[in-house]
Amino acid sequence: MPESPPSLEIDATVARITLQRPRHANRLEPEDLEILLGHLAEVERTPDVRVLLLQARGKHFCSGFNIRAVPGLDAGALFEKLSNAWADARPVTVAAIQGGVYGGATDLALACDFRLGTPACEMFVPAARLGLHFYRGGMERYVSRLGLSAAKRVLLGCETLDAQAMLDCGFLDRLLADNQALDEHSQALCEHLSGLAPLALLGMKRHLNAMAEGRLDVEALRRDISRANASEDLAEGVRAWEERRPPRFVGR
Numbered sequence: 001m002p003e004s005p006p007s008l009e010i011d012a013t014v015a016r017i018t019l020q021r022p023r024h025a026n027r028l029e030p031e032d033l034e035i036l037l038g039h040l041a042e043v044e045r046t047p048d049v050r051v052l053l054l055q056a057r058g059k060h061f062c063s064g065f066n067i068r069a070v071p072g073l074d075a076g077a078l079f080e081k082l083s084n085a086w087a088d089a090r091p092v093t094v095a096a097i098q099g100g101v102y103g104g105a106t107d108l109a110l111a112c113d114f115r116l117g118t119p120a121c122e123m124f125v126p127a128a129r130l131g132l133h134f135y136r137g138g139m140e141r142y143v144s145r146l147g148l149s150a151a152k153r154v155l156l157g158c159e160t161l162d163a164q165a166m167l168d169c170g171f172l173d174r175l176l177a178d179n180q181a182l183d184e185h186s187q188a189l190c191e192h193l194s195g196l197a198p199l200a201l202l203g204m205k206r207h208l209n210a211m212a213e214g215r216l217d218v219e220a221l222r223r224d225i226s227r228a229n230a231s232e233d234l235a236e237g238v239r240a241w242e243e244r245r246p247p248r249f250v251g252r
Helices: 032-044 075-087 104-110 135-148 148-155 163-169 179-194 198-212 219-227 232-243
Strands: 006-012 016-018 051-056 092-097 100-102 114-117 122-125
Touching: 006 032, 016 032, 016 179, 032 075, 051 179, 075 104, 075 135, 092 104, 092 135, 092 179, 092 198, 100 104, 104 135, 114 179, 122 163, 135 148, 198 219, 198 232, 219 232
Parallel strands: 016 051, 051 092, 092 114, 100 122
Antiparallel strands: 006 016
16 A cells, blocks of 8 residues: 555544554554644544544554654644644544554544544554653543543553453544445444534534533533534524424534
8 A cells, every 4th residue: 555644634514534554553643643744634624624533544554653653753742732732623633543643543433533443453552662761641531531541551551452451441432343334334423423513513512621620610511511502503403303304514
């Protein structure tokens, strides 16, 4: 398979970013991190996009940052910038993890709202073996989303978790039978999410994440609730429910 930078495809309400360096386990070069940030910025500038899918080609999902590029670079700061931006992205984010995910790429996946996997998945963070100190944002995500015990197993113990262990600790939300099932479920989930009321969906995503991190803006939550309650979408949702038909939401 040819090696290429991450690609972006936008199809109406769903955006797809694909990692495309399969011969090197989809490792991320320094320029790839900037490309991914650029793709994310383009998605943010496209208000119709409600769902962002992160996927990869080949056997592995992502092996993290190219270790040979680490000397002379603050790799943690680069990854933290990307993962924090991903966690704060406006759309609902889904990671379709078809294989191994390693190093900082585990945090990029954790920054997604949903993570789907297959039995071929495994995760491993070699930071302590390499002498690297994992960055603050990643450690906070590990603790807030997986709990302190799981965070210590992975970050301190350098333990490799297989697919079932990833599901058991909450890293994976669903474990699908194979790549075909993963593709089908990912597509179905993206279509389902993109059909929901965006004011409610995206507002609740933002505030749930803020609650988990102890930084809820109560006034912003109040404004978003009031906006949704006064929206055309709520009226459409009630009509559709009563008429037993799919709603047609427009985001206002």
